[in-house]
Amino acid sequence: SQKIEQNSEALNIQEGKTATLTCNYTNYSPAYLQWYRQDPGRGPVFLLLIRENEKEKRKERLKVTFDTTLKQSLFHITASQPADSATYLCAPEGSGGSYIPTFGRGTSLIVHP
Amino acid sequence: EAQVTQNPRYLITVTGKKLTVTCSQNMNHEYMSWYRQDPGLGLRQIYYSMNVEVTDKGDVPEGYKVSRKEKRNFPLILESPSPNQTSLYFCASSLRTDPTYEQYFGPGTRLTVT
Numbered sequence: 001s002q003k004i005e006q007n008s009e010a011l012n013i014q015e016g017k018t019a020t021l022t023c024n025y026t027n028y029s030p031a032y033l034q035w036y037r038q039d040p041g042r043g044p045v046f047l048l049l050i051r052e053n054e055k056e057k058r059k060e061r062l063k064v065t066f067d068t069t070l071k072q073s074l075f076h077i078t079a080s081q082p083a084d085s086a087t088y089l090c091a092p093e094g095s096g097g098s099y100i101p102t103f104g105r106g107t108s109l110i111v112h113p
Numbered sequence: 114e115a116q117v118t119q120n121p122r123y124l125i126t127v128t129g130k131k132l133t134v135t136c137s138q139n140m141n142h143e144y145m146s147w148y149r150q151d152p153g154l155g156l157r158q159i160y161y162s163m164n165v166e167v168t169d170k171g172d173v174p175e176g177y178k179v180s181r182k183e184k185r186n187f188p189l190i191l192e193s194p195s196p197n198q199t200s201l202y203f204c205a206s207s208l209r210t211d212p213t214y215e216q217y218f219g220p221g222t223r224l225t226v227t
Contacts, residue, residue, distance in 0.1 A: 008153075032212040043117075043203050043218025044156070051213075089156070093212035100146070101212055105155035 002028045002102065006090060010108040013080055021075040021107045023090030030092035033066055033073050034101050038087045044103075047088075048075075080111045115140045117219035119204050125225045126194055134189045134222050136204030142217070144207040145187040146171065147179065149200040150221075156203070162187055163210045194226045 005024045013019050023033070031052045036044035050057045050066045050073065057064045063076040073092075077084050087108045091101035117138045126132055138145065146161035148171075158171030162181040176198055178190040187206075191198060204219040 030212075034212075034215065036216075041201075041221065041223075043205070043221055044216075045218070046215035049213060049215065100144070100158075100161065100210065101216070102158075103148075103156040105153070 002026070002092075002094070004090065004092060004102060004104040006088075006104040006107045008105060008107070010110055012110045012112065015081060015111055015113050017080055019077040019080045019084070019109055019111070021088050021090075021109065023073040023075070023092070023104055025071050025073075025092050029068060029071070030094075032093045032101075033064075034091040035062075035064055035073075035075050036089040036091060036103075038089055038106065040087075044089055077109070080109075082111045082113050085109055085111050115217070117204055117206055117217050119202075119219040119222050121222060122220060123223050125227065127227055128195055129193050132191050132194060132224075134191075134202060134204075134224070136187045136189065136219060137185050138187075138204075138206040138217070139185065140206065140208070140217065141184065142206035142208050143184075144210045144214075145181065146205050146216075147177070147187070147189045148203045148205065149173065149198075150203060151200050159189070159202075194224075196226050198224065199226050200224060 003026045035047045038044040065074045087106040089106040090104045147159040148156045160179040162168045202222045205216040207214045
């Protein structure tokens with residue numbers, strides 16, 4: 001069955017550095033992958049969508065890559081700020097004909113001033 | 114303002130007492146779904162609906178019911194709540210049943226069953 005893995009350990013970085021979060025998937029090949037941000041006790045908020053034929057997508061300080069060979073997506077935040085502290089969820093397209101994204105468990109990012 | 118609303122936001126109830134959590138969206142979205150979120154388990158889909166009168170089970174449907182009589186509303190019903198249904202619940206909607214469309218999430222309902 002499909003499996004989505006995000007680092008369960010929190011990522012701690014200093015303000016101004018680049019944060020890199022990883023999403024690995026196994027046993028299938030999604031054509032699309034979404035990234036969401038979730039603040040404590042609140043609903044996820046959509047950030048970016050990347051398609052399998054797009055190796056890289058950018059939006060302001062955010063950059064997402066999609067490596068279909070490695071079955072991995074990387075999410076980068078450049079010039080990170082304390083306000084970027086949140087949990088980031090990857091959501092690849094579902095497998096087996098279910099076209100709705102399936103969410104990973106998320107990685108917590110903590111940016112220290 | 115385009116949004117997904119849920120009510121109530123917080124609910125404490127007792128085992129076996131039927132409850133309904135309402136969800137409404139004002140964006141004319143086709144697709145709506147319910148998720149529960151538990152520590153260490155992430156977001157798990159309970160039920161989804163691709164349009165009016167079309168609903169289907171997600172990954173964890175046991176103990177829940179839904180209905181989609183109108184496009185904007187998608188209530189979640191717990192006929193006989195049990196303590197293992199204590200969780201944070203999110204309703205979400207999307208313009209189309211299509212992985213390229215973003216999902217809009219409600220603010221969440223924190224349910225405690227004692």
